[in-house]
Amino acid sequence: MHHRNATAKLLGRLLEPKFKDNTRIYKGKDIKQDIYMDMNIDISYKQTWRAKNVALEYISGCPVASFAQLPYYCHNLELTNDGTVTHIETDDEDRFKMVFIAFGVVIRSFKYHMRPLIIIDATHLKGRYEGTNLLAVGMDGNNQIIPIATGVSQGETGPSWTWFLSKLKECIGEIPNLTIISDRHATILSSCEAVFPNAFHDGPLDELSDWAKAKIRKRMQKSLNWVVVGIAVDKVYEVDDRRRIQTVELCNGTCTCRTWQVSRLHCGHVLAICRVIGLTDCNHLAKGWFMRIALKGTYQELVYPMGEVSSWQIPNYLPDVKPPHMDKQPSGRPKSTERIRSQGEEPVIVKCGRCGVRGHNRQGCKETISYTKERTYPRGSSQQADDYLP
Numbered sequence: 001m002h003h004r005n006a007t008a009k010l011l012g013r014l015l016e017p018k019f020k021d022n023t024r025i026y027k028g029k030d031i032k033q034d035i036y037m038d039m040n041i042d043i044s045y046k047q048t049w050r051a052k053n054v055a056l057e058y059i060s061g062c063p064v065a066s067f068a069q070l071p072y073y074c075h076n077l078e079l080t081n082d083g084t085v086t087h088i089e090t091d092d093e094d095r096f097k098m099v100f101i102a103f104g105v106v107i108r109s110f111k112y113h114m115r116p117l118i119i120i121d122a123t124h125l126k127g128r129y130e131g132t133n134l135l136a137v138g139m140d141g142n143n144q145i146i147p148i149a150t151g152v153s154q155g156e157t158g159p160s161w162t163w164f165l166s167k168l169k170e171c172i173g174e175i176p177n178l179t180i181i182s183d184r185h186a187t188i189l190s191s192c193e194a195v196f197p198n199a200f201h202d203g204p205l206d207e208l209s210d211w212a213k214a215k216i217r218k219r220m221q222k223s224l225n226w227v228v229v230g231i232a233v234d235k236v237y238e239v240d241d242r243r244r245i246q247t248v249e250l251c252n253g254t255c256t257c258r259t260w261q262v263s264r265l266h267c268g269h270v271l272a273i274c275r276v277i278g279l280t281d282c283n284h285l286a287k288g289w290f291m292r293i294a295l296k297g298t299y300q301e302l303v304y305p306m307g308e309v310s311s312w313q314i315p316n317y318l319p320d321v322k323p324p325h326m327d328k329q330p331s332g333r334p335k336s337t338e339r340i341r342s343q344g345e346e347p348v349i350v351k352c353g354r355c356g357v358r359g360h361n362r363q364g365c366k367e368t369i370s371y372t373k374e375r376t377y378p379r380g381s382s383q384q385a386d387d388y389l390p
Helices: 008-019 028-039 045-060 063-080 104-113 158-172 186-195 210-222 259-263 268-277 292-298 382-387
Strands: 085-090 096-102 117-124 132-139 145-153 179-181 227-232 236-240 245-249
Touching: 008 028, 008 045, 028 045, 063 085, 063 096, 085 158, 096 104, 096 158, 104 145, 104 158, 104 292, 132 158, 145 158, 158 186, 210 268, 227 268, 236 268, 245 268, 259 268
Parallel strands: 117 179
Antiparallel strands: 085 096, 096 145, 117 132, 132 145, 227 236, 236 245
16 A cells, blocks of 8 residues: 655665665665565655665765765875875866875885786766766786776766876876776777876896796696797797797897786796706796785785764865766667656556547647537527527
8 A cells, every 4th residue: 555654765764774785786676575565555666766865865975965075085085094195176166077086005005016007997887976987906916906096077088087197197107117908998098198108117026926926837837848949048049839939038038929028927938948948946037016025015004094074174275066067968878758667557548638539648639629619699589599490
């Protein structure tokens, strides 16, 4: 049965504890079924959707208040974590456009202990104000990703990527031999070419990380039966891997298979040469970011929590950020404006109040209606009397 007091705010309060359970995917039909089982109330899909939004707002807070709180969050984040960099971009009306956040501990780890590799990508956000989440991550010596910087913009456009990468460059500076991996989006390619150059960098040498050791053992077993021919002793070799003949230049650190140049971890052809010439320790042929000391240095610093909101510093000079304008038509096929009926709900057949035909309303009526006017005569006239004669 329906109940007039089953408002979105009341249902949102009832659903709030269930949405806090992150292990469950709480769909609309589940909400509808739970409300019926607990309260014996049958609600529509529209009521379910409104109650879900209210419950999420109770848990995560109001989006408008979150935009207003963003400057204070960034300010206290910089105070709590040394070296953290934040930027907020707004328009002339102080409405939100973009935000950039990079933790200081990750910036220092990337500059001094990690390989010069950045992977960037974007994902679209859902919600009232939508937006795009921009992300840049690095990889440690154990081949695990570490988030370097993150940000939110109004779309994956060229100006947004250029602004994000320029702020990232201000944090990490000029990184030698920097490589950027992306999905080759046109805006990312143009922004990378405009912001980042390429160079080369060496690091400290030590014992290899566990991941690098496992990779080397696998490549070493694969190259046990490969044939090695010396061309210039201790400099140039040819290696037959049963499929192709590759040329390795130890003095230049190159192999024609390009695995050594790309990953900077010696390939199976180099390991076959080390086996033939009796070189038992070839760790010096790998780059420093694969060493155990670099892996430990990556995680030696901490990210400190910010504490309760009541303990934050609230400077008076920080502006209030307003939500962005949402007048831009989203990309893709426009969604249908028709309401999705609840399960078991019968469709309502519309009847036109002008022509009486079912299937359309009075505003969309295109039927032709003929009007017939009755003849009227003055009272007591002879013509009116003749109409009633047999």
